Amino acid sequence: MIYLDNAATTLKKPEEVINAVVQAMNSMGNAGRGAHEGVLQAAMKIYGTRKKLAEFFGCKRADHVVFTCNSTEALNIAIMGTLGAEDHVITTQLEHNSVLRPLYRLKKEKGLQISFLPTDEKGDPCYEALPECLKENTKAIISTHASNLTGNVVDAARLGSFAKEHGLLFILDASQTAGVIPVDMEALNADIVCFTGHKSMLGPQGTGGMCIREDVEIAPFKVGGTGVMSYLEEQPSELPTRLEAGTLNGHGIAGLSAAIDYMNVHPERYEAEHAMMQRFYEGVSDIEGITVYGNFSAGLRAPIVALNIRDYSSGEVSDVLFQDYGIATRSGAHCAPLMHKALGTMEQGAVRFSFSSFNTMEETEAAIEAVREIAHRG
Amino acid sequence: MIYLDNAATTLKKPEEVINAVVQAMNSMGNAGRGAHEGVLQAAMKIYGTRKKLAEFFGCKRADHVVFTCNSTEALNIAIMGTLGAEDHVITTQLEHNSVLRPLYRLKKEKGLQISFLPTDEKGDPCYEALPECLKENTKAIISTHASNLTGNVVDAARLGSFAKEHGLLFILDASQTAGVIPVDMEALNADIVCFTGHKSMLGPQGTGGMCIREDVEIAPFKVGGTGVMSYLEEQPSELPTRLEAGTLNGHGIAGLSAAIDYMNVHPERYEAEHAMMQRFYEGVSDIEGITVYGNFSAGLRAPIVALNIRDYSSGEVSDVLFQDYGIATRSGAHCAPLMHKALGTMEQGAVRFSFSSFNTMEETEAAIEAVREIAHRG
Numbered sequence: 186m187i188y189l190d191n192a193a194t195t196l197k198k199p200e201e202v203i204n205a206v207v208q209a210m211n212s213m214g215n216a217g218r219g220a221h222e223g224v225l226q227a228a229m230k231i232y233g234t235r236k237k238l239a240e241f242f243g244c245k246r247a248d249h250v251v252f253t254c255n256s257t258e259a260l261n262i263a264i265m266g267t268l269g270a271e272d273h274v275i276t277t278q279l280e281h282n283s284v285l286r287p288l289y290r291l292k293k294e295k296g297l298q299i300s301f302l303p304t305d306e307k308g309d310p311c312y313e314a315l316p317e318c319l320k321e322n323t324k325a326i327i328s329t330h331a332s333n334l335t336g337n338v339v340d341a342a343r344l345g346s347f348a349k350e351h352g353l354l355f356i357l358d359a360s361q362t363a364g365v366i367p368v369d370m371e372a373l374n375a376d377i378v379c380f381t382g383h384k385s386m387l388g389p390q391g392t393g394g395m396c397i398r399e400d401v402e403i404a405p406f407k408v409g410g411t412g413v414m415s416y417l418e419e420q421p422s423e424l425p426t427r428l429e430a431g432t433l434n435g436h437g438i439a440g441l442s443a444a445i446d447y448m449n450v451h452p453e454r455y456e457a458e459h460a461m462m463q464r465f466y467e468g469v470s471d472i473e474g475i476t477v478y479g480n481f482s483a484g485l486r487a488p489i490v491a492l493n494i495r496d497y498s499s500g501e502v503s504d505v506l507f508q509d510y511g512i513a514t515r516s517g518a519h520c521a522p523l524m525h526k527a528l529g530t531m532e533q534g535a536v537r538f539s540f541s542s543f544n545t546m547e548e549t550e551a552a553i554e555a556v557r558e559i560a561h562r563g
Numbered sequence: 564m565i566y567l568d569n570a571a572t573t574l575k576k577p578e579e580v581i582n583a584v585v586q587a588m589n590s591m592g593n594a595g596r597g598a599h600e601g602v603l604q605a606a607m608k609i610y611g612t613r614k615k616l617a618e619f620f621g622c623k624r625a626d627h628v629v630f631t632c633n634s635t636e637a638l639n640i641a642i643m644g645t646l647g648a649e650d651h652v653i654t655t656q657l658e659h660n661s662v663l664r665p666l667y668r669l670k671k672e673k674g675l676q677i678s679f680l681p682t683d684e685k686g687d688p689c690y691e692a693l694p695e696c697l698k699e700n701t702k703a704i705i706s707t708h709a710s711n712l713t714g715n716v717v718d719a720a721r722l723g724s725f726a727k728e729h730g731l732l733f734i735l736d737a738s739q740t741a742g743v744i745p746v747d748m749e750a751l752n753a754d755i756v757c758f759t760g761h762k763s764m765l766g767p768q769g770t771g772g773m774c775i776r777e778d779v780e781i782a783p784f785k786v787g788g789t790g791v792m793s794y795l796e797e798q799p800s801e802l803p804t805r806l807e808a809g810t811l812n813g814h815g816i817a818g819l820s821a822a823i824d825y826m827n828v829h830p831e832r833y834e835a836e837h838a839m840m841q842r843f844y845e846g847v848s849d850i851e852g853i854t855v856y857g858n859f860s861a862g863l864r865a866p867i868v869a870l871n872i873r874d875y876s877s878g879e880v881s882d883v884l885f886q887d888y889g890i891a892t893r894s895g896a897h898c899a900p901l902m903h904k905a906l907g908t909m910e911q912g913a914v915r916f917s918f919s920s921f922n923t924m925e926e927t928e929a930a931i932e933a934v935r936e937i938a939h940r941g
Contacts, residue, residue, distance in 0.1 A: 186600055194593035194810060196601050203588045206814075210581045210767060214891070215572035220882060221891035222564055223574050254632035254769065257787035257809025283787035283809060289796040290786055383810060389588060391632065391769040391812025408668055409635035409661035415896035416909070418667040431635025431661060432572060432761060434769025436584075437815065504598060513592070513599035518793035531794070 187512045187548045192333055192361060192489050192539035194383045194390065199447045202440045206389055209439035215412075215432055227435045234442040235425070241445055242359075242378050243369035244396035251428045252394045252438060256360040257283040258406075259379035259395040262428055263356050264288060264327065266403035267377075272324040273298040275353075277310045278523035279332040279339065284358055285522070288327070298322070304527040307480035308335040315347050325354035330362040334521045334535065335479030335528075336462070336489030338366060345374030354401065360384060361487045364448055365455050376401045385487075385541070386448065388441035391434045403428060454542040458488035461540045461549045466490050468553030474560045478528050478535060488540040491519075494560050499534035502559060506536070510555040514538050565890045565926045570711055570739060570867050570917035572761045572768065577825045580818045584767055587817035593810055595790035605813050612820040613803070619823055620737075620756050621747035622774035629806045630772045630816060634738040635661040636784075637757035637773040640806055641734050642666060642705065644781035645755075650702040651676040653731075655688045656901035657710040657717065662736055663900070666705070676700070682905040685858035686713040693725050703732035708740040712899045712913060713857030713906075714840070714867030716744060723752030732779065738762060739865045742826055743833050754779045763865075763919070764826065766819035769812050781806060832920040836866035839918045839927045844868050846931030852938045856906050856913060866918040869897075872938050877912035880937060884914070888933040892916050 188196045209230065214223025216231045235250040244250060253259045264287040268274060274288065278301050291297035300318040302310040310328070326348045331338045341357055348355035357375040359368045364385030370378055375398070382392030397403065405420040409430035414421045421427060448454070463481075470477050474495040479486075494502050503516035517534040518525055525531045538552060566574045587608065592601025594609045613628040622628060631637045642665040646652060654662065656679050669675035678696040680688040688706075704726045709716045719735055726733035735753040737746045742763030748756055753776070760770030775781065783798040787808035792799045799805060826832070841859075848855050852873040857864075872880055881894035895912040896903055903909045916930060 188592075188599075188601060190592060190597055190599065190601065193597060193602075194591075194813075196590070196592055198588050203585055206584060206588065207581055210576050210584065210818075212574070213572075213768070214566075214568060214574055215761075215768075219568055219571060219891070219893040219895075220878070221566075221568065221885040223566060223568065223891055224571075254636075254812060255809035258632075258785055261785045261787065261808070281788055282793060286786040286788075286796070286798060286808070290798075293797075381810070383593075389812075390591070390593075390810060390814045407636055407639045408664040409639065410659055410664075410898035412898065415660060415898050416900045418664070419671075420664060420668075430639070430664070431633035432759070432768060434632060434767075434812065434815065435572075436768045437812065440588075500598070507599040513597070513601055515597040517597075520788035520790065520793050522794045525793075 187551060189538045189540060189544065189552060190513045190515050191541035192384065192537060193515055195385065195387050195541045197541065197543040198387055199444065201443045201447050202387060202389065205443035206436050206440040209436045213435050213439065216435055230439050230442060231433060231435060234438050237442060237445045238394065239396065242396045243371045245399060249397040249399065249424050250394060251397065251425045252433050254391050254434060255393040256358065256379045256381035259393055260284055260358060261287050262403060262406040263377045263379055263395060264291065265406055267354055268297055268324060270295040271322055273300065273320045273322045274325050274327055275300050275302065275318045275323060276327045277302045277329065277339065278304040278527050279310065279329050279521065280523065281329060281333055281360065282520040284327055284329065301523065308332060308337050308478060308524060308528060309480050310339060312340060312343050319351060323353055325356055327356040329358040330368065331487035332521065332524055333361050334491050334519045334524045334537065336487040337480050338362065338483065338485040338487060341373045341375065349374045365458060365488065366485055370396055370398065382441045382444065386441065386444050388444035389437040392437040392441045397424065457542045458540045459486065461544055461546060462486065462488040462490055464546065465538060465549050465553060469556045472557050472560050475556065489537060491535040491537045493530065493533055493535055494556065496533065499536045502536050505559055506555055512552055512555055565929060567916045567918060567922065567930060568891045568893050569919035570762065570915060571893055573763065573765050573919050575919065575921040576765055577822065579821045579825050580765060580767065583821035584814050584818040587814045591813050591817065594813055608817050608820060609811060609813060612816050615820060615823045616772065617774065620774045621749045623777060627775040627777065627802050628772060629775065629803045630811050632769050632812060633771040634736065634757045634759035637771055638662055638736060639665050640781060640784040641755045641757055641773060642669065643784055645732060646675055646702060648673040649700055651678065651698045651700045652703050652705055653678050653680065653696045653701060654705045655680045655707065655717065656682045656905050657688065657707050658901065659707060659711055659736065659738065660898040662705055662707065679901065686710060686715050686856060686902060686906060687858050688717060690718060690721050697729060701731055703734055705734040707736040708746065709865035710899065710902055711739050712869050712897045712902045712915065714865040715858050716740065716861065716863040716865060719751045719753065727752045743836060743866065744863055748774055748776065760819045760822065764819065764822050766822035767815040770815040770819045775802065835920045836918045837864065839922055839924060840864065840866040840868055842924065843916060843927050843931060847934045850935050850938050853934065867915060869913040869915045871908065871911055871913055872934065874911065877914045880914050883937055884933055890930055890933055
């Protein structure tokens with residue numbers, strides 16, 4: 186199988202990551218519950234991972250790194266915990282349902298107001314519309330760092346500096362970038378960065394989290410046992426406990442820790458993924474009948490190419506790619522409804538090819554050839 | 564190290580469980596996102612685990628098994644998703660903060676009314692007080708299946724039949740029993756059973772979930788991407804998607820699946836754990852200066868013995884046990900504030916010894932000797 190569905194989850198993990206999970210499963214207690222060796226080892230591993238993540242994302246405080254089971258949970262916490270009835274929020278049409286559905290929910294239940302930045306024909310947000318979206322009650326800007334459909338990277342620094350200028354919170358969904366494109370909270374003026382461990386970070390499924398700037402207040406989402414302050418009726422107010430209830434996924438976090446180490450010593454990953462994505466784009470874009478979506482003239486991109494072949498159903502193309510060529514892609518609507526609307530692909534969906542550094546240029550060429558053949562079958 | 568903190572998390576996992584996680588980390592895609600081999604393999608593994616869990620807990624429908632990252636999340640979903648402003652709930656003093664804090668939160672934010680069944684001197688709920696707790700607006704009974712402090716098992720069948728008789732929901736927290744004491748939703752008349760994977764079920768951290776009876780309505784807690792019905796603004800209403808947003812912990816779930824297989828072929832585990840617990844209880848209970856908490860005359864018990872030595876700080880005893888004897892226990896308040904209040908151990912806490920089938924009778928004897936020596940030091 187040629188696995189080109191890395192934007193859904195990276196299937197191939199570094200051996201170091203798997204070994205770290207195995208080691209944890211052989212030795213780890215419950216972090217924060219007690220004071221014996223199993224507990225202390227777990228607590229050290231988890232705190233150490235917070236520290237690594239803080240460094241990785243440019244977060245000033247390790248205790249402001251909160252673990253969740255995926256970025257959807259982090260986004261729910263960030264959105265439900267900061268926005269209320271009187272608020273207005275600015276977001277983009279690139280968003281995933283993990284951002285849209287919490288916003289729609291708050292709109293329906295509490296009357297949250299939402300403005301969407303319009304999108305240009307290449308699927309980029311029209312940043313110049315920011316000022317006209319601004320209202321008196323605007324509380325936050327929420328944006329993905331890259332479209333999970335087109336791979337276009339959002340100019341987060343621009344959104345961040347606009348947010349800073351107008352005293353807004355800036356919540357960044359780094360699900361598609363963390364691990365492959367630098368995410369520096371300070372440089373981007375991001376107040377909350379939500380990430381997932383199992384995509385470009387190459388960590389285990391069931392890991393993810395959020396980095397929170399020092400002065401940002403987020404109401405608890407889940408509440409429960411914390412191993413500290415048991416007699417308090419409310420969730421303890423200190424981070425990270427405030428936003429973490431119940432036993433953490435220590436085994437997965439150990440794997441994520443090893444994944445960060447791996448990423449830190451493999452800075453060439455972006456180049457490799459970008460080269461395969463670029464070669465694939467160039468290889469397919471002049472084939473007759475192919476429509477490629479997104480902006481390929483920009484510098485930074487997530488390693489994603491979404492396309493359609495004539496008016497063929499994206500699902501069928503994806504099936505043929507897998508059945509006849511052993512190439513795994515993803516088709517359909519990609520949980521990004523507004524992006525499909527903007528690109529005019531609501532019905533057809535799109536076939537998404539997404540690359541990891543474990544892919545090869547040979548696989549990339551094979552994928553180009555497969556697309557060419559399917560297009561030529563007529 | 565003699566690890567006797569299995570009620571916090573089982574440190575030793577069956578090799579089959581670790582192997583299953585490794586295999587998943589080498590081959591698993593993102594369940595429900597696409598249709599290629601990696602995805603299908605993940606989807607099959609996850610659906611297969613739902614089926615096994617449904618059978619394990621006597622849940623009629625595999626699609627009514629919902630995955631969460633721990634039982635705290637499952638309890639938050641169950642409580643926040645079924646109880647509202649006008650409601651009254653009956654619970655017990657045995658509850659963990661994972662039940663208490665969501666209830667207190669609803670009380671504070673929406674005016675939920677809460678009644679606690681009183682507790683007898685052995686730490687059991689006074690079931691005969693059930694009728695007087697009942698109000699016109701009583702919506703549910705929520706109870707743990709066993710105290711995480713004393714190991715006392717709650718008569719869930721009695722609570723369940725009372726709930727059925729009066730048309731109440733019965734939500735059961737099986738965190739301390741699932742995997743070691745049978746939990747049959749049908750036999751217990753439970754409407755929702757919440758469980759965690761990393762304790763007696765011997766699965767990975769980061770796994771857990773809930774089994775839901777067919778006609779029970781639970782409002783979504785987290786919302787976001789589901790891989791299906793992308794154009795819907797709301798979370799899809801069908802279970803399990805309704806209560807699962809974002810990528811599941813497929814790697815952990817693969818481990819949990821292997822853990823269920825392991826449990827199914829090792830029905831002798833309860834006997835072994837019970838025998839060690841009973842021997843430990845008998846060995847320590849006649850040592851001068853020892854107070855053991857809980858009811859040891861009952862049949863079923865979770866494999867837990869909580870004690871104090873004279874008026875010694877439980878934290879210090881636990882430290883001595885670890886430093887001088889290499890015995891890992893847990894001390895302090897155990898996230899069960901009302902149980903400590905009922906037992907008069909709010910200040911002192913208690914030292915908890917909890918057994919797994921991977922412990923041995925030799926370890927049990929060593930723990931008895933250690934307690935004897937500490938008590939005799941005077």
